[in-house]
Amino acid sequence: MDKVLQQKLFDKYPKLFRQASLSAIESPMGRGIEASTGWYDLIDTLCCRISNYVDWKQEQKTKYGNGDGMEQVEVAQVKSKFAGLRYYIDGGDDYVRGLVAMAEAMSYRICEECGSTKDVGRTRGGWIRTACKECAEKNGWKIAERDRQ
Numbered sequence: 001m002d003k004v005l006q007q008k009l010f011d012k013y014p015k016l017f018r019q020a021s022l023s024a025i026e027s028p029m030g031r032g033i034e035a036s037t038g039w040y041d042l043i044d045t046l047c048c049r050i051s052n053y054v055d056w057k058q059e060q061k062t063k064y065g066n067g068d069g070m071e072q073v074e075v076a077q078v079k080s081k082f083a084g085l086r087y088y089i090d091g092g093d094d095y096v097r098g099l100v101a102m103a104e105a106m107s108y109r110i111c112e113e114c115g116s117t118k119d120v121g122r123t124r125g126g127w128i129r130t131a132c133k134e135c136a137e138k139n140g141w142k143i144a145e146r147d148r149q
Contacts, residue, residue, distance in 0.1 A: 041115055071091050074091060
């Protein structure tokens with residue numbers, strides 16, 4: 001991911017990305033976000049939803065004494081694998097895991113390069129990627145007709 005956009009996420013969600021300050025040996029997050037820029041909005045939205053939910057759960061416990069609270073969720077790794085987003089976390093509950101699953105599923109319908117949702121499919125040959133027709137042609141990738149979304 002573009003380093004400027006990556007840093008924007010790290011600055012916007014410092015509690016989620018605590019592991020980003022670790023070395024690559026200590027945590028995979030030390031290598032940064034290993035996904036293309038086209039998924040920036042998807043990752044940003046996922047981080048926002050997780051962050052807001054965790055804050056709400058913690059507030060319920062602290063302010064009102066109800067609920068079970070929740071420890072801070074931390075992002076352990078974000079990468080692209082087999083043309084889909086992989087978003088690994090430490091902590092969370094079923095709701096947070098559901099948010100992650102939804103974002104990962106949506107990534108197959110969003111171009112990794114530009115973020116377009118129009119005429120998106122998985123490329124064949126070499127690395128498998130999710131790309132729109134325009135980005136695939138620009139990069140010399142082939143998208144099988146059956147893999148178009």
